[in-house]
Amino acid sequence: MPRKLLITIIFITNSITRHDVDGGFSEGAACSPRNTAYLNPSKALFPVDTVKCVDITAMGRTLNFSTKWPIQQADTLYADHMRLTYINRTMFGLMPNLELVDLTGNKIKKLPIAIGSIMPKLTTFLLAKNRIQIPKRRALMRCFTIKTLMLSHNKIRSLHAMTFAKMPSLRVLYLDSNYLKFITPKMFAHLTNLKYLHLGNNLLKRVPSKAYMPKSLSIYITKGNKLRRNSTFALTA
Secondary structure, eight states: OOOOOOTTTTETTTTOEEEETTEEEEEOOOOOTEEEEEOSSSSSEEOOOOOOOOOGGGTOOOOOTTTTSSSSTTOOOOSSOOOSSOHHHHHHHTTTTOEEEEEETSSSOOOOTTTHSTTTTTEEETTTTOOOOOOOSSSOOOOSOOOOOEOOOOOOOOOOOTTTTTTTTOEEEOSSOOOOOOGGGGTTTOOOOEEEEESSSSSSSSOOGGGSSSSTTOEEEESSOOOOTTTEEOOOO
């Protein structure tokens, strides 16, 4: 059956693609039974064409991989809703060409800062509905290729000036449905390519004026907060 992926209010079926534009996906070949490997503890099913997509959701938490599996060319990985608690470096080492990784609905708390070395071609990282913790004194992760990052529904309470400092290519950022109470432009100052920012459904009462956010920003969503009248401000500190 075709897989389905819910991205905030955008519902995309088996035409999931590799590249993002303004909060969605628009380019690249779709995953289909002809190019998707379905891996589980008892049996691995491989397609007739070259494997471009890998679905491991039936593995649960076993994550037993064979080095003989023809998955080296895969650029999309589905590992959602598996109750995973950490990033398995060995697993990603068998798929060095991954561009889109879906880890939605797991129990991951910490991200290795060197994500860029674990997934050197990563452009889209879906981490909604996990338990991601934001470090206080360092960047969340270091990845110079990532363009889309989804952190929706992670109970995130605060961001810091260094949180996104090592992701200069980031264009699309979902931070909606968290517990954020306060943000400043400085938290996003390193994101000079940011085009889409979703801060909806947090606990914000005031938000920075778009004029003080990255100049590249074109879509700035803040609905679903309890914003006060005249709630925008120009704080840069």
